[in-house]
Amino acid sequence: LISTVGAGRVKWLIDTMSFRLAGDQYGAINLIQKRRVSDLLGSNIPAEEAFLMRNGKYACLVCHHRPTFDTVSMLSQHRSGQKHIKAAHSLLKRKHFDREEVEKRKQMQQLTEGSSRVVVSILHMFKRLS
Secondary structure (H helix, E strand, O other): OEEEEOOOOEEEEEOOOOEEEOOOOHHHHHHHHHHHHHHHHHOOOOOOOEEEOOOOOEEEOOOOOOOEEOOHHHHHHHHOOHHHHHHHHHHHHHHHHHHHHHHHHHHHHHHHHHHHHHHHHHHHHHHHHO
């Protein structure tokens, strides 16, 4: 695939996964390198931890104050910080607690339904006997 980039209209060729430029424009080279780095870093970040905003910035969904970042590399640096790690840990605790509460409620509902079925079946037996 041959395309043109920038004011100097530099032609570049895309091989299978590597980029080769047929020119000496450093801006185009840097742009391509930034895109490749962001693609590589972005693949390691789970979708439930980050959000791509309309303006092209990234927002952290784990931290309570929702910090925004210009690049994926800044987001990855933030993810390795202590505040983010603590927020992620508390988020996991909260999710685990919520899952346990849902299970408890389901079990209580099953117990109440099961006990009412037993009571109803006993009442039907007494009605048949009398």
